[in-house]
Amino acid sequence: MKAIQLIFTGLMSAVALSSPGCDPAPKKSTSGALIAQVVPQKKKDTEPERNTVKIALLLDTSNSMDGLINQAKAQLWDVVNKFTRAKCGNGTQPELQIALYQYGNDGLSSREGYVQQVLNFTSDLDEISEKLFSLTTNGGEEFCGTVIQRSLKQLDWGKNPDHLKIILIAGNEPFDQGRTHYKNAAIDAKEKGVIVNTVFCGNYDQGIYGKWKEGALLTGGDYMAIDHNRQVVHIDTPYDDAIIDLNSKLNTTYVSYGSMGRSKKEKQAAQDYNAQELEEVVVVKRAVSKSSRLYKNQDWDLVDASDEEEFDLSSIEQKDLPQELREKTAKEIELYIAQKKKERIQIQKEIQELNRKREMFIAQNQGQDETGELESAMINAIKKQAAQKDYRWE
Structure with missing residues (x-):
């Protein structure tokens, strides 16, 4: 299960690296009177948005990705628990929203490039969990540029430059497949202030050869390679x-x-x-x-x-x-x-x-072989980079 934790840890590293600063003044809740129909109330135009971290998770659901999907289901709560400790330099705490896409699955429409928005941006953790558990794998064509560009166009990323806007895409086929070139998608991402982080499920050098590293560097993101099928024994505790x-x-x-x-x-x-x-x-x-x-x-x-x-x-x-x-x-x-x-x-x-x-x-009972070198490197990067930015983790 540590493999997907490397993804999220790397994501936290990107958060620390990319943040220009937190909003100086968080807003109070502006929800209108709650009614039985639970109609969402619009925010007042004159009030600043609360600082928000937006993460779009793009997962390859082709046949070879069962391990990745299972780990994502388990490690969702790790990333949430990390963000509960995040603070801006002014002491406020950011909101967290997650969107979910799947791609590379034969069960998806070929007209849509085998891409599907599974979930729009939401902070509903039960909804996110439900959608992750709904994913199944099936062999297909993996078009990274297509799914990145689709998420950029369909999701409301907002215009606040102080908000953190992150795409995390994971898969194991060459990054340059499909009609939409990943370089064009990267241009769109930079225009929206979105950083693309790439996770290659396989050999590190093979991922570089397959353009996964370049896909990340074009937007200032991080490239990582993981063994998505690695099984790590969790430590049971008395609590x-x-x-x-x-x-x-x-x-x-x-x-x-x-x-x-x-x-x-x-x-x-x-x-x-x-x-x-x-x-x-x-x-x-x-x-x-x-x-x-x-x-x-x-x-x-x-x-x-x-x-x-x-x-x-x-x-x-x-x-x-x-x-x-x-x-x-x-x-x-x-x-x-x-x-x-x-x-x-x-x-x-x-x-x-x-x-x-x-x-x-x-911490006292975890063996050295139970944490990967990449994971340790990412944690160290978080501590170093967070000290230089407005985000910090307690």
Whole structure:
């Protein structure tokens, strides 16, 4: 599983290297009154956008990439957990949005260049997990230039030059295949302020020969080569079972509402199950992510929604409340939400405390052969480059 962690670690290196600075003044939440239909509110034009890191993950889903996809499923939570510790120089913390594309799969349309947008930019971690688990592999044509250019045109990268805009593309065929040349895609990326990082699944020199390194350097990105099929034994810790138990308790603090409430809460449980089925350590990492600031569900959970500046409980119709709240008064509902919030904060605190002990245990028991040289190099690069930029990691 370390291979995909190298991808994300390299990504963090690129973040540190590419950041011109964080926004000097983060905005307050500008969400409008929450209503049962959960209609997203537009931001006011006069208010600056909150500092945001946007990552488009472009994954080769041809036959040979099963190992890559499985690792991506597991390591999603590692990159999320790294970003929970990211801060701007002014002390604010950036938002994280991830988009997902697949390419090189025979099941995709040939007219579209065997490319598909699986997920638009979102901060919904359950949605990201669900889409990763939906990916399957099937032999096909891998057109790197096409998928890069498609992601540049279809996604809203924004115009704020201080925001971090990153493409990470992984695959194992020559980078220069397809009608859209990667150099033209690189020009488009530079115009939008997007950095392209390339990950070749195979021999380092073979990736260079296949133009993967050049594809990264054209936009100031990083080139990496990994063994996508490498299996790394994870270290079990005395804290894993307790974290998993707390994760189950954490789920009971979510109070669904609105037309999407029930399905979203079911999706939360489904992604816990997917993580558990993949590996026990994955559900532990997911639980840590769920205890962080980046796991927010204000569009379907009353507890998170109540933190919004303009939250209005009276705007939610009785039929859009969960069954256990429909016969309660407004005051009783407010007290119920407050109690669930108190429980959640305590559970999240306990998970974070256990995770600190877990990380210390892993650091003390991890053998030297369980971390790759490239991984160590990337971590060192992060520390060095982050010191020169406005981003830092605690």
